[in-house]
Amino acid sequence: MPRTTLRELNGLDQTPAILGEAALVLIDLQNTYTRGVMELDGWQPSLDAAARLLSRARREGARVVHVINDGGPGTPYDIDAEVGRIHPDVAPLDGEPVVVKRVPNAFVDT
Template sequence: MSELATLRTLTGMPDVPASLGKSALVMVDLQNTYTRGVMRLDEVEPAIDAAAELLGRAREAGIPVVHIMHDAGEGSPYDVKAEIGQIVDRVAPQGDEPVIVKNYPNSFVATDLDAQLKALGVEDLVLAGFMTHVCINSTARGAFSLGYRPTVVANATATRSLPGVAGEVDSSAIQAAGLAMIGDIFGIVVPDMSAIPD
């Protein structure tokens, strides 16, 4: 059997993340939604801690930070007008950091995220947030399709177990598969922020 290789490797695409100083940090759906109740994610608290450290490093570096919130309307776990839909305090926006509200998994769909990033002149993105298999995956794919170079920080993401045709699929399998799908071609996946150069 041949050794496994990503499409990135096979097509000669870069496999090393850009420096943080040349990137923008996009914090996707780090909302209270995922910290409680039916949508609570496995390993959510360590992921929020990692995202908070990454956010602190980005602020120290003075790079652009964009926050994304998902809104699914009143009464939903994604109600941005209610406390449950708000961004977790530890990673809440500060100063003039923009907040973009989206209605689709891909943060670029029906938002001005692309326009804001183009105005900043950045092509390299660092992504953190929730959920790995939905909005992180969709946003990384969307970024790639628009010509950006996304890097996903694995320990600053999390997901949940899902029902499957053959029974429950454990969150660890969903997490691993979601990250592997991104890393195959759509972006570079690093284990934690220490893998991203200054």
């Protein structure tokens, strides 16, 4: 069955975006998903793909924004502890904004 994209349904141009003119938003790439009680199955290939995309986006001049969840001290999402920090393979560079969210939805109040 052929797939129809949202862009097609809305009559928008199907030309892929130019990465250097786009923004890359990386959401919840925190250590908490790579170890301990919140570890996800199969996280390594996903993290590797994100790191490759991030490297390419930086090389091509895309704006990069990191979004992380802060659950507070002592939680698996404690951004002041190693477990809650952004994984080093996709860590922000100086000047790349980090948006801190306090709910499990990156688009609430951001």
